[in-house]
Amino acid sequence: MEKLYSKDEIIAKSREIAHMIANTEQVEFYKRAEAQINENQKVRENIASLKSLQKQAVNFQQYGKERALEIIEGKIDKIQGEIDEVPIVQEFKQSQIEVNDLLQLVSNTIANSVTDEIMVATGGDVRKGETGSYIKNTTYNKL
Template sequence: MTVVYTREEIRLKAKELAKMMAETEEVDFFKRAEKQLNEHLRVQELIAQIKKLQKEAVNLQHYGKSEALKEVEAKIDGLHTEIDEIPLVQEFKSSQLEVNDLLQMVSNTISKTVTEEIITSMGGDVLKGTTTKSPYFDGGCQ
């Protein structure tokens, strides 16, 4: 007998999985790094300078002052470079990538498993990605 789940049951399981993911080492490190960044005075000063220059850039662009705009954009780029050279920022960006990798892995696993379950349940060949019972399904849930 095949079990049929409702959207609500799946949503609840997804929330449960999300809570599990929120308690991984990767997410814990990310949260700590973000907290440290928020408390890092130099980083906050640089961010404030960038925001101020971005507003200035919008005004310069609006008034068609292209040379002044290029200068402001160069300053913004320099501040971004300065921020990126701070080790804490590098750690934060690295942890951000790890959390994104975790999310992508879960998404890919779900997609692949759903596709394989559909193919198998329809008597198909998982390796070929084809079913034998439906001329319309080509293994395309991914």
């Protein structure tokens, strides 16, 4: 019989995987890019302005100030564009995508592997996506 794992053992292994992910090239690049962004005075100033404008936009939206909201949104778009033009910001955003893709890949791999393990353990057919109990209990097998 296969060993049964406890929730605590699985959480411990999850933490080990998280540690591995946190120490990949993608995450290291992400951290370096973030540090460079934080060291960039112009980007920091633009981000501060952006946050202030976003707060104003929320207030204008709550009070139904449509024209003022349009003006603020235009300013937000302009500043966001300036921030996005900075090469390190572009690289930072790309690294975010890569880290998220890696997390999604790990998540999907775990989910698919669990499903496959269940199918195999129940005598099912992984290629058809059927568990053994499904195969045994469907009418086409009883004919």
